[in-house]
Amino acid sequence: MANFHTDCIEKPLRLWFEMMGCFIGCHPWWFFIAPLVLSAGLGSGFYFLTDRMSNDIEEQFTPVDGKAKMERRYIQETFPENDLMFSSVRLSTDGTFATFIATSDSNVLTVESLQEILDLDRKVRTMVVSFDNKPFEYVNLCVRVKGNCYSNDILDIIGYNTSNIDLVNLTFPWYYYKSQRVALYASLGSVKLNKENSVVESAQAIQLRYYLQDDNKTKTDRWLEDFLNLLSNISTTSIKVSYSTSMSMQWEFEKSPGSVIHLFAITYTIAITFSIMSCWRLDNVRNKVWVACGGVFATALAILSSFGMLLLIGQTFVMTVASCPFMILGIGIDDMFIMVSCWQRTHVKDDVPKRLADTYKDAAVSITITSLTDALALFLGYTSTFRSVQSFCLYGGLSVVFCYLYNITFLGALMALNGQREEKNRHWFTCSVIPYDLPSDKSKCFTFWCDGGSYDPNTNMEKMHPMNHFFKKFYGPFLTQKWIKLCVLVIYAGYLAVSIYGCYTLEEGLDIRNLASDDSYISNYYDDQSLHFSEYSLSVMVAVKQPLPYWSEDGQKNFSSCIANFENLNYVNNTFAWLLSFQQYANAASLNINSQQAFQHHLLEFLDLSPMFRQDINFTADNEIQASRFFIQIVNQTSTKDMLIGLRKTAEQCEVKLLVYHPAFIYFDQYTVILQDTIVTILVAAIVMLVISLMLIPNVLCSFWVAFAICSVIVGVVGFMALWGVNLDSISMINLVMCIGFSVDFSAHISYSFISSPSYNMNEKAQDAVAHLGYPVLQGAVSTVLGVVVLSTSGSYIFRTFFKIMFLVISFGLFHGLVFIPVFLALFGICKKCCE
Numbered sequence: 001m002a003n004f005h006t007d008c009i010e011k012p013l014r015l016w017f018e019m020m021g022c023f024i025g026c027h028p029w030w031f032f033i034a035p036l037v038l039s040a041g042l043g044s045g046f047y048f049l050t051d052r053m054s055n056d057i058e059e060q061f062t063p064v065d066g067k068a069k070m071e072r073r074y075i076q077e078t079f080p081e082n083d084l085m086f087s088s089v090r091l092s093t094d095g096t097f098a099t100f101i102a103t104s105d106s107n108v109l110t111v112e113s114l115q116e117i118l119d120l121d122r123k124v125r126t127m128v129v130s131f132d133n134k135p136f137e138y139v140n141l142c143v144r145v146k147g148n149c150y151s152n153d154i155l156d157i158i159g160y161n162t163s164n165i166d167l168v169n170l171t172f173p174w175y176y177y178k179s180q181r182v183a184l185y186a187s188l189g190s191v192k193l194n195k196e197n198s199v200v201e202s203a204q205a206i207q208l209r210y211y212l213q214d215d216n217k218t219k220t221d222r223w224l225e226d227f228l229n230l231l232s233n234i235s236t237t238s239i240k241v242s243y244s245t246s247m248s249m250q251w252e253f254e255k256s257p258g259s260v261i262h263l264f265a266i267t268y269t270i271a272i273t274f275s276i277m278s279c280w281r282l283d284n285v286r287n288k289v290w291v292a293c294g295g296v297f298a299t300a301l302a303i304l305s306s307f308g309m310l311l312l313i314g315q316t317f318v319m320t321v322a323s324c325p326f327m328i329l330g331i332g333i334d335d336m337f338i339m340v341s342c343w344q345r346t347h348v349k350d351d352v353p354k355r356l357a358d359t360y361k362d363a364a365v366s367i368t369i370t371s372l373t374d375a376l377a378l379f380l381g382y383t384s385t386f387r388s389v390q391s392f393c394l395y396g397g398l399s400v401v402f403c404y405l406y407n408i409t410f411l412g413a414l415m416a417l418n419g420q421r422e423e424k425n426r427h428w429f430t431c432s433v434i435p436y437d438l439p440s441d442k443s444k445c446f447t448f449w450c451d452g453g454s455y456d457p458n459t460n461m462e463k464m465h466p467m468n469h470f471f472k473k474f475y476g477p478f479l480t481q482k483w484i485k486l487c488v489l490v491i492y493a494g495y496l497a498v499s500i501y502g503c504y505t506l507e508e509g510l511d512i513r514n515l516a517s518d519d520s521y522i523s524n525y526y527d528d529q530s531l532h533f534s535e536y537s538l539s540v541m542v543a544v545k546q547p548l549p550y551w552s553e554d555g556q557k558n559f560s561s562c563i564a565n566f567e568n569l570n571y572v573n574n575t576f577a578w579l580l581s582f583q584q585y586a587n588a589a590s591l592n593i594n595s596q597q598a599f600q601h602h603l604l605e606f607l608d609l610s611p612m613f614r615q616d617i618n619f620t621a622d623n624e625i626q627a628s629r630f631f632i633q634i635v636n637q638t639s640t641k642d643m644l645i646g647l648r649k650t651a652e653q654c655e656v657k658l659l660v661y662h663p664a665f666i667y668f669d670q671y672t673v674i675l676q677d678t679i680v681t682i683l684v685a686a687i688v689m690l691v692i693s694l695m696l697i698p699n700v701l702c703s704f705w706v707a708f709a710i711c712s713v714i715v716g717v718v719g720f721m722a723l724w725g726v727n728l729d730s731i732s733m734i735n736l737v738m739c740i741g742f743s744v745d746f747s748a749h750i751s752y753s754f755i756s757s758p759s760y761n762m763n764e765k766a767q768d769a770v771a772h773l774g775y776p777v778l779q780g781a782v783s784t785v786l787g788v789v790v791l792s793t794s795g796s797y798i799f800r801t802f803f804k805i806m807f808l809v810i811s812f813g814l815f816h817g818l819v820f821i822p823v824f825l826a827l828f829g830i831c832k833k834c835c836e
Contacts, residue, residue, distance in 0.1 A: 009695045013368070014361050021360030021412065025353030028416035035410040039301040045308030054316035055254050058666060060388040061510060061730050066669035067648075071661040075543065078618050078627050086143035086150050086211060089539040089631060090615050094663050096214040098124070098227040099207060100243040101189070101528040102236075107202035109170075109188075113238045114162040117206055120234065120241070121155060124210060129226045131219050141223055143211045146611075152208045153177070154187040170200040173536060174574075181576075183539070183633075189532025205532035221247060232521065242524040252516035256319055256796045263790045264325060270786050271329050272296050278779050279340060283454055285421075286462050287428035288340055294414040295336030299329045301410065302403035310395060318391040320734060323802045326791060327738060328399045330784025330810070331374060334745065335407045337776040337783070339363045341468075343415060345772070347460040352419040356412060364408065366752045366773075369696045371404035373689050373744040380685045381737035385677055386670075386730040393737060471774035476767030479819070480826055488823045495716060495815075502719025508641060509671045510729035514797035536573070537636050538662050540647060542566065543629040545657040550579060550625065551599035562654040563630070569646055571637040577630030578613040582606050600624075641671035670730065678733050685740040686710050693748065702751045705824060706744060709816045713743035716812045717805060724804055731798050735805035742784075742809045746777050746817025754825050766826035774818060781814040 024031050054060065062069075075092045088095065102108060102117050125138045142149035157177055158164040172193055173185040185191075189205035210227075212220045224245040231243040275296055279288035303325050311317065342363035346355040378400060381393035425434050456463050464472070478484060513526040542562075549555035559579060566572050585606050586593045593599045600623050607614045618627040634643060644665065651658035689710055693703035717739050718728075726732050750769050757768035784806070791803035 010365060010697065013696070014365055017364035017368075018357045018361040020408070021364070022353045022357040024360075024409070024412045025351075025356035025416045025419070028413040028420075031409040031413035032417065035298075035301055035305075035406050039305045039308075042306075042308040042312065043304040045311035046304075048311045048314075049317060052311050052315065052317045054387075054391075055250075055319050057250055057253055057512070057515060060318050060320075060391070061386065061515070061670070062666050063385040063669050063673050064387060065385060066666060067672070068661065068665035068669045071659055072663070072666065074545075074659060075541065075629075075661050078543065079615060079629060082615050083213070084144050084147070085612055085615065086145050087612055087615065088209070088211065090541075091663065092661075094246055096212045096220050096224075096246050097209050098212075098224055098243070098245045099209045099525075100124075100231055100241050101205055101207045101525060101532065102239040102241050103189075103205045103528055103532065104239050105204070107204070108206050108239060109165055109200070109203050110238070111162045111165065114158070114165055116236050116239050117208070118155070118160060118162060120236075121152070121208060123230060123234075124227065127223075127226060127230055129223050131222050136219075136223075138210060138212075138223070141212045141220060143213055150211050152187065153182045153184070154206060155208070157182070171198050172200050183536075185533075185536040189528075205528060207529075207533060228521075242521070242528045244522045244525040248522045248525075249512060249516060252520045252522055253319065256515070256517060256798060263794065266790050267326060267329065267787055268296060268300070270790070271333060271783060274783055274786050275333055275336070278337065278783075281465075283463070284427050284429075285425055285434060286454075288418070289428055291336070291340060291411070291415055291418050294411050295333050295407075296329070298336070298406040298411045299325075299332030299403055301406050302328055302332065302399055305406075306398040306402045307395060310398060315394065316387075316391060317395075318388050320388045320392045320731070320798060321395045323791070323799060324392065324396045324399055326788045326802070327396060327806070328403050329787040330780070330806075331371070331400060331745075332403045332407060333783040333787070334776075334780030335367045335371070335404070336411060337779040338367055338749065338773070339407070339411065339415065341773065341776040343419075344462045344465070348422070348455045348462060349460050352416050352423055355419055356416050359415070360408075360412070362756075365696060366749050367404065367407065369692065369748045369752065370745040371400055372696075373692055373740075373748070374738075374742065375400040375404070376688050376692065377685045377737060377740040377744075380688065381681055381734070383684075384681060384730075384733065384737075385673055386733070388730050389734050389737070392734045396738065465775065467775040467778075468771065472767070472771035475774060476770045479770065479822060480763040480766055485823050485827050488819055489827075492820055495812075496712070498723075499716040499719030502722040503715065506718060506722035507727045508674055508729070509727055510667075510731060511727070512667060514731075517795040518797075519795055534636050536633060538634040538664060539576070539631050540634055540660055540662045541629050541631060542651065543627060543659040543661065545627055545659055547624065547626055548628075548656065549596070551594055551596050558654075558656050562656055562658060565650050565654060566632050566647070569650065571635055571643055571646070572632050573635045574633040575630060576633070578616045578628065579630070581610065581613065585609075640668055644668045644671060674728055674730065674733065678728060678736060681733075681737055682714060682740060685737065686714075689740065689744055693744075697748070697752055697755065699755050702755050702825070705821060706747050706751050708824075709747035709813075709821055710740060710743045712820070713809065713812045713816055714739060717743075717808045720808050720812075721805055724808075726801055726804055731801050732805060735802055735809075739805060739809045742806075743813050743816075746781065746813045747821045749773050749777055750817045750821050751825070754822070762826045766822040769825075770818060770822055777814065777817050781810050784810050 072092050079090070079092075081090065081092070100120070102113070102120070104110075104113050107113070108117075128135050128137055139149055144150070157168060157170070157175065170184060170188070172188065172191050173183065175182045175184045184200075187207055188200065188203040189207065190203060191200055192202045193199065194201055212223065214220060224247055227245060228243065228248070231241060234241060272293060275292035276289050279292035281287045307317075307321075307324075339359060342359045343355065345362070346358045350358070375397045378393045378397035382390050382397070384390055384393070421428070421431060426432060427434055454463060455461060479488075513523060516522050544559070548559060550559065556579075563575050563577065567575060582603060583593075585591075586602060591598075591602050593602055604623070607617075616629045617625055620626050638646070647660045651660050686707065690703065690707040693706045694700060697703045697706065714736070717736065721732065750773060753769040753773045754765050757765040759765050759768060788803045788806045791799040794800055794803075
């Protein structure tokens with residue numbers, strides 16, 4: 001098995017790249033100018049960037065075919081909303097609203113605090129907003145209940161008079177007001193109750209909401225903007241106020257790209273500086289400064305071309321794509337370092353086409369492996385059910401393709417032009433010819449700035465870089481000692497143990513607040529919401545999708561049985577149903593509702609008295625009930641995922657066809673698919689990576705070691721990202737998909753160099769691998785981390801998550817490439833020399 005080789009593709013590919021390198025070396029200007037012209041043409045697509053922006057949170061960060069979206073469609077079609085009888089719990093969407101939470105460290109139900117709340121409420125309701133040169137107020141936009149503006153229950157209860165707070169005994173969580181049951185948990189938070197009678201003694205928070213009609217979005221958005229301006233400038237003494245609107249998250253999310261624009265300039269400055277420092281040589285002829293700058297410029301051309309091309313063909317641009325340039329910068333510079341390293345191992349006496357041919361023969365296959373795996377991993381991520389992931393993977397995958405093409409063409413041409421300068425022994429900056437033998441009377445300063453063109457006469461190659469010397473003479477022999485191998489095995493076992501432990505602690509789901517920046521005003525609102533109003537979370541609709549004989553014993557039994565099944569769940573606190581209220585009405589009035597005719601007759605009378613319930617029943621033309629719904633109150637006793645799955649499972653087990661729905665389920669659906677989606681994508685991508693490795697690395701078992709590195713790095717990244725506080729969500733999934741490609745890079749470079757070594761001794765092969773590519777791999781890792789490190793300062797969760805996972809991927813990939821894989825290859829002796 002160890003002697004089985006798969007070089008039927010790798011060998012001709014090396015020959016093809018060798019010929020290509022020779023051709024580019026002969027005609028460098030063609031390949032230098034063509035990418036510039038192509039990039040200029042494709043870059044015109046950026047003209048459409050504004051039109052292609054698509055940052056709708058629901059569209060991008062919820063499953064495309066989420067079950068809740070179908071459930072919402074059914075609710076909207078079966079139970080249309082009544083504009084004259086507004087009910088927040090009956091909304092099929094979040095609605096259009098503004099809200100604020102007033103908090104106090106002690107008790108917000110004091111005369112002083114309530115007076116400030118009433119003053120603030122009055123300012124909101126009387127706020128004059130101008131639209132189309134016409135003034136309007138809240139009363140002109142508010143939703144209606146029986147002809148009146150929607151009002152807040154807690155203020156209605158005290159009659160908008162602070163002194164009345166001492167005259168009412170508020171009961172929690174329900175309070176009966178004017179024969180109606182009021183959900184006081186929606187208005188009061190962090191409530192302290194009298195232990196004997198559930199009367200409210202104090203509360204630390206009050207939440208008020210202002211719902212608006214949504215028939216004129218531009219007009220309502222204007223009112224919401226003025227609401228935010230009003231609340232941001234408010235001053236209070238006894239209360240603290242946090243606020244938000246139905247559009248706040250969307251508006252704050254759209255601001256996020258602006259927070260990283262200035263980081264692009266910083267990142268590319270750091271990348272250019274590091275590349276120049278890494279490629280700087282004291283030899284003024286062999287200096288690779290222009291090649292370093294060209295490597296960074298090639299990645300910029302790749303971004304320009306790939307993004308422009310997709311924008312030209314109409315592909316939407318999502319905010320998550322803004323992190324692509326940071327990723328591509330690392331990939332491009334990594335490839336540049338590999339090419340420079342291979343160029344330095346060519347004979348300086350050979351002409352430029354021959355040197356570039358030898359460079360391509362050694363470097364191009366290795367670069368092809370990593371670029372192909374990176375691109376395929378991203379393109380496979382396009383199969384995700386999240387549009388944000390799809391968009392990132394499409395833009396990222398095409399960027400990798402262009403980065404690869406421009407490194408082969410543009411960067412190769414630049415290396416050829418730089419090689420022509422070296423061939424003529426010209427200065428790297430002035431391009432003046434430097435004599436091979438400088439006069440001995442010249443100063444040291446003159447020699448430092450003007451000397452150059454030296455090489456190792458024993459090998460006819462450029463003099464070895466000090467870092468390459470370190471990897472060859474010190475690190476390689478050190479790594480292959482027996483006791484070091486044993487230590488590496490112990491370290492790897494510890495790494496794997498911690499990683500697996502972290503995987504078991506991984507939490508799922510995207511917290512919607514993370515889409516806004518850390519300093520956003522809505523962060524305070526969500527903090528208050530979580531602190532004071534999280535106990536009673538959702539009022540979930542349960543729709544009965546089939547006709548039932550509600551008047552019969554069997555019909556009532558089936559209905560009651562379904563309700564009982566829900567109430568048996570530990571996170572269901574209460575049930576609110578039209579049928580239960582109707583039965584109470586009938587019992588109180590001693591009405592007989594045991595026949596269909598009597599049931600229908602008295603039900604219509606009941607609905608005239610309680611018209612809100614009419615929205616919960618879907619009648620046919622003959623006044624027969626085709627569908628109905630009731631509501632269950634959820635308390636915060638379990639995880640969101642378990643709650644959602646538990647409710648749907650309970651609905652399926654009922655003998656009646658039921659559907660459970662709440663607008664938040666649109667976002668909760670991610671919990672049901674994110675883990676499976678991620679696992680399937682990673683498995684498929686890992687298999688594809690293995691196939692690519694088998695095709696391009698001419699040894700089966702070495703290919704399996706590369707596949708092993710992929711799995712090992714992914715396990716480490718998942719485990720450590722959980723320990724670092726990153727959840728598994730659509731944002732981290734983007735990075736995990738990208739992780740698949742990056743996890744291949746360093747191990748593939750080292751493995752390919754390992755089997756390319758002419759030595760038969762396993763330790764020597766490992767030493768040759770780290771000697772040849774150890775420094776370029778280290779350069780690539782450092783450059784990639786430098787490319788994303790500025791994102792750690794971002795105020796956006798999206799970009800910080802990108803940094804965290806990229807840092808883990810590169811760190812673990814580097815350790816695998818420079819420590820674990822060389823030791824494993826040498827220790828187990830799995831590879832033999834390729835066919836000679």
